[in-house]
Amino acid sequence: MKEKRLVKCILVNIVLLLGALFIIFPFYLTIVSSFKSMSEIFSNFFGLPKTIVFDNFEYVLSRPDYFDALKNSLIITFISVISMVILLPMCSYAVARRRFSSKFYSFVYFFMVAGIFIPFQVKMLPMVKLFSKIGLMNPIGVILFYIANSSCEGIFLMVGYLASIPTDLEEAAYIDGATTNQVFSMIVRPLMKPIITTVVIKNSLWIWNDYFMPSLVLSKSNIYRTLTLYQYSFRSENSTNFTIVFAVMLLSILPIFVAYCFFQKQIVSGMMEGAVKG
């Protein structure tokens, strides 16, 4: 019995190891290729680089493009997510506590949650027209879009979460003479921390990795390029020069990889919850 279990354990590990190699392989290829020279990559595609070359990174990093794109991505992601962290809990709190006693708030709830059912495709064409008409074909427009688009799911998640928090504490605070602002910021908000983390993780990964929305709104000029747009246009401009393209890919995965190393637990549980309930 013990032997049988050991064999089973080894078999499971072997299968998992093969799968893991399959997952790692593209990343491995990206890393080794970005340290190879163009002459080496044709003779030695899969192996480790015989001579480690830093030219590719030098080429990419000597231009401002990468850093500009990185900065744009960081700014867009950061401002969108910070605005969500400020706005969504406030909105959800008001809706969650009032939607059974007030017709207005119950309307607001259904009006916004209905947005979950509307796919992006139906909005995209008119939105581009609207944005170009009111001068929002820039990062501000993208940020406003992300905030608006996250409202539906965010409010759905947060209102659901608030329903499970007892109102006793808040009521006690009101009787003690606290204002709504105080009750919200000192009692309710701290209690909402887990759900805020979920919303932050889901949205920051989505915004950081999004290609579709920036390609519609920001691709007209180079100064607003995000990291994904930069990768795409860099690939088109240097399609024969694999090694520097791989260097760009590696530099683009790196920020996510660092974040993943530090916040793996939060990221996994945040994306899980976001996927099921969203």
Added chain:
Amino acid sequence: MKKGRVYTLPGNNKIMRTLNNKNLTHLLYVLPNLILYSLLSIVPIIMGLFYSFTDWNGIGKNFHIVGVDNYVKILTDKRFHKAVLFNIRYASMLILCVLFISVALGLLLNTKTRFQNIFKSIYFFPACVSMLTLGLIFNYIFFQGVPMLGELLDIDLLKTNILSSRKLAIYGILITNVWKSVAIPTVLIISALQTIPKDIIEAAIVDGASQIQIFFYITLRYLFPMLSIILVLVLKEGLMIYDYIMAMTTGGPAGATESITLSIFRVGFEDMRFGYAIAQAMIVAIIIAMISILQIRYSDKKKIYE
């Protein structure tokens, strides 16, 4: 769910003041999101609904209202039908692959081994990387790596770039998509597996059930609610696919991998048939909305299980 109570103690000025104040504060809390959402989500939809009944080209000032003409045209539009067929074929293959692999991986990862956590973190990482980056990397793998491997092992099938073949390009995109999209379902399956009570399985073993019987009669039953959630998630993903295609084939070769989203985008902006493209989008929207409603139903069912 608990109702928010409103306090109206007569004769207490302080509480009355808080109450009035509360109404205003709540309104101010809701307004920013409400305004943004109405302006950037609802207005475009209303605009779109209007344009879908016109022949506007998207740029000019003049357009005519053509009624349901656009919707009628869709019925006979070969390009749109082809894109829909592509998406249906693609989504069903994606669902099959993701469901099968994520259940297998979930079962494997749920066995307690020493390296379980390392494996879990490796398997989950693809979920965090952008679809575009992965698409571009896999594009090179199919363009350079796989043909080289084919030469090395002398396998004819691998010698050509499958992305430039009209028949096989869809599988190249599919492999990339499955490679990334299996991550979240796998974690979901593991969490569902952990809800299975141990005593049920022990009782089954005592009664002499085989591993296969345990899997089909117990494990799968407990997984079912989660599987239906995953099915809907992946179905939506398959129907909306855009990034991978842009990164890997841009709809080619010869339109063989043109998805609905890409087709709508091109008809609207490149063929200058804006009104018509929006009419197509409306139809897709209705289909996806119906799927989403199913999803909510399933998630509600899941709550009953918990």
